[in-house]
Amino acid sequence: MAAVASLGDDKRRQLFELIAASNGAVGRDDAALALGLPRSTASFHLDRLVQDGLLAVEFHKAAGKAGPGSGRPAKMYRPAASEVGASVPDRNYDLAGELLAAAVEHSTATGDAVGDSLRTTSYRKGRELAAGAQNLVEFMAGEGYEPMPDGDGGLVLANCPFHRLADGHPDVVCAMNGSFLQGAAAACGEPEGRIAPNSVPGQCCARITPP
Structure with a gap:
């Protein structure tokens, strides 16, 4: 129920749809840029989607970046493997x-x-x-x-x-x-x-x- 309710937020739903449609994991910066959101806002909603079981996290070293911090693995998001469903009354x-x-x-x-x-x-x-x-x-x-x-x-x-x-x-x-x-x-x-x-x-x- 928490997972379904989580998608009631417009920004969260847009982020989930963006990542679900992607061919690979998506970073916070790319997600924020794609939807025109502040990075902190995107990060908050992405982590909430992880908490609610809709997204999973993996870490990748960013390609094509140099300078301080470039070797640090970046936090990336992909759709969770498990399914989420809800029905009222209960159906199976x-x-x-x-x-x-x-x-x-x-x-x-x-x-x-x-x-x-x-x-x-x-x-x-x-x-x-x-x-x-x-x-x-x-x-x-x-x-x-x-x-x-x-x-x-x-x-x-x-x-x-x-x-x-x-x-x-x-x-x-x-x-x-x-x-x-x-x-x-x-x-x-x-x-x-x-x-x-x-x-x-x-x-x-x-x-x-x-x-």
């Missing part, structure tokens, strides 16, 4: 893409139907990701499901991390989601049968039945 389309790609690979390798492969790979991924969780509720909260008591000892999931995909492809995505949560339940020591379908509009397609 990267996980959905990973599960779907894994299902295609599994189907190609084994000859199983894609639907069967999707359920298999989703279940395995659920078990893998939930292996270190304290309990199922904690895991689901961390994955963006927003679990809430239903008043009868069970839980409803107020948010679907795959909402847009589920709207367009409910049969595929809801089967994937159900298998993923069953794997998570198994990893947390809960019966897989506690994962049940849910058809309430505005909620996830799965719910957690009472113990």
